[in-house]
Amino acid sequence: MVARGDRGDMFKEFLKNPRALVYAVLVHVTLLLILVMSLKWNTKPAPLQGSGEIVKAVVIDEAKLQEEKQRKLHEEQRKRDAEEAKRRAAEQQRQAEVQKQRAAEQRQRDAQLAAEKKKRLIAEQKRQAKIKADKEAKERQRIAEQKRRAEVEAKRKAAEAKRQAEEAKRKAEAQRKAEEARRQRENLEMMQQQMAQEEQQRAAAARQRQLMALQSQYVALIQQKVNRNWIRPPNVRAGMSCTVHVRLIPGGEVVEATTIKSSGDAAFDRSAETAVLRASPLPPPPDAALFQREFNFLFKPEG
C-alpha cells in the first residue's frame, strides 16, 4: 500500500482511495502516540507502594539511600540523553534524505502535471470546437426541420380550412334542407291540427247543443215531477216566490231541500221544500254529464 519510492503514485492512490489516507494518518498518529507515551512512562517515577514487608524495619540511613537513588537516576538520565541524541541525528539524516527525495518527486510531478495540463487544454479546445460545430450543425438542421414542419403545417392548415369550409357549406345546406323539411312538416302538422281542432270544436259544439237539448229535457222532467208534487197552498198569490236549494245524490234522491230565499210565508216555503222532497227521487238525467249535485228551485206561482 505504501510505496515510498513513488509519492506521486501514492497520492494518486490516496486520491483514488481516501480511506487509505485516513488509515495512513491513523497509523502515523498511533505510532507517534506510542512513542510519546513510552517517553512519558520512562520519565515518570514509579509510584511508591507501601508493603507489609516493612513491618520489621531497620533504620537505614535515609540520606544515603536518597543519594544513591539520585545517583542512579542521574546515570539513567545520562544514558537516555545519549541514546536520544544518537537517535535524533539518525532521524535528521533520514529526514534530509526524505526531503531530498520528495523535492525530486515534486519536480517530476510538476513537469508531468504541466504536460498533462497542456494536453488536456488542447483536448478541451478540440472538444469545444467540435461541440460548437456540432451545435451549429444541429441548429441548421433544426431550422431546416422547423421550416419543413411549418410548410407541412401550413399545407395541412390550408387543407383543413378548405375541408372545414366545405364541411360548413355542406352542413349549412343540410341544415337548410332540414329546416325546409321541418317547416313543411310543421305546416302540415299545423294544418292537420287545425283541422282536428275544428273538427273537435264542431264535435264539442254539437255535443254542447246535444247536452243543452238534453238539459232542457232534463229540466222539464224535473219540473214536471216537482210541479206534480207541489200542493200549492190556497193563499199563494202571483208575485210570491221562494228559492229552495237542493242537494242530490246520484240516483236523484234529494238529501236536502232548504229555503235559501224565503217568500215571507212559512207555509209557502214549507210547501215548496216538501214538493221537492215528495218528488224525490228526481228523474235521472238523460245524459250522466248533466247530473248535478246541487241546484236551486224557484217556486214562483203564476196567477
Added chain:
Amino acid sequence: MKRICLWCGLACLAAIGSAHAALTIEITQGVEGATPIAVVPFGPVGANLPVDVADVISADLKRSGRFAPVARNDLIARPYEASQVNFRDWRLLKADNLVIGKVTPFGAGYVAQFQLFDVFRGVQLAGYSIRSDAKSLRRTAHQIADMIYETLTGEPGAFATRIAYITVTNGGEGKRRYSLQVADSDGFNPQSVVQSTQPLMSPAWSPDASHLAYVSFENKLPKIFEQDLRTGRRALIASFPGINGAPAWSPDGTHLALVLSKDGNPEIYVMDMGTRRMRRLTNSLGIDTEPSWSPDGRSIIFTSDRGGSPQIYRISARGGRAERLTFEGSYNARASYSADGNSIVMVHGTGNRFQIAVLNLQNRAMQVLTDGPLDESPSFAPNGRIIIYAAEEKNRGVLAEVSVDGRVKQRLSAREGDAREPAWAPLRQ
C-alpha cells in the same frame, strides 16, 4: 295556436260548468189539492174513550179543504209515541205530515197529548198536552185540530168554534117547533138556546161570541132579541111596527144593523147599542135588507132589489150612496164578509137554482162553490177557510160546509126536522 285552442276548450268547459252552477229550475204550476196528512188513532190501544179524538181531528182537517187525511185502513202503522214512528213508512204513503197522540186518564178527566211531525224532514213541528174531561174531550180534539191547522198553514184554525142555527121540528098536533141551536162547528153537541112554537129567524153572533141576536115572532109579530148565552137572559131590542129583522153586530159590538119597515118599505138602520138610538142608513123604493158589516166597521153590505132584481150593494156605515157590487146572475142575496174583508159570500141565483158563491172584492171574480139547488144563508168560518150554509136535501133543510175553494163539501150531521140559517161564531176574544 295549440294553446289558444286549449283555452277555447277550457272556456267552453267553464261555460258548461257555470251554467250548471247557476241552474235554477222554475216551478210555477203546482197542483190545487189537499195536503195528505196521516192522523193515527190516539193511543193507548184498547182505551175506551168517549170520543175518537183522531177521527174528530181528521174530519176537521178534511173539512177545511186543505188536508186530505189518509184513510184509516191505509195507515201503515199505528204509533202513538214518538219512539214508534218510522218516517220511512209515512214517506212511502206520501203523507206530508203525521199526527200521533194519546189520551190518558188524569184525575177525574184526561190528558190528551199529541205530536205533529213533518214526515219528509223527520222533525216534530208541534206537540202539546191538554187537560180535558169526558164532556169536553171532543172540544179538545177540535183544539188540537186548530193547533195542527195553524202550525201547518200559518192561519188560525176555526174548528173549536161554534155555530148557531134554527131547527124546525114537528111539535105534534100539526104544530111546528122552532129552536135556536148552538153547536160545535162540526154540528156536534147541539144545544137549544131558545125554543118557540112561532118562527125564530136570523141568528147573529156578537163579536165576542157571548151573545146572539135573533128574530122571534111573538104574537105573530117579528121582534129582535138579544140573548146572553152564558146566563140565558134575553133582552128585547126592536119591536117596531112592521118588519124587525136581520140583525147584524158591528165588529166592535157597539152597534147593531137591522131592517125595519116602520117607515114604509124595509130599510137598513143602525142602532147604537148603548143608547138604543137609531139612524136610518138606506132610503130606496125597493127592499133593502140583510145588512152585514165589513171587518173594519166602515161599510155595510146589504141586499136590495132597487135595481129590479136582488143584488148586493155596499154603503158607508155612516150613510150615503150605495154602490152595487154584484152584476152576475139574476139573484144575489144574503151576503157577508170574510174575516179579512177581501171577499164576500152570498146566495147566487140563476134561473131557479140557488148556490153559494164567493165574490173576490179585489178582482171582482165570482166563484160558485156549491151545486144547489136551494142553498142559502152562507156564513164564513172566522178564518175564512170554510163556509157553512143551509141546503135542501130530500125536501129537508140540512146544514153543510164547503171549503172556500169549493173542493170539499160536507153535510153536517142532522137530527130530525129542518135546519136553517146557520151563523158561524167569531173566534172568542
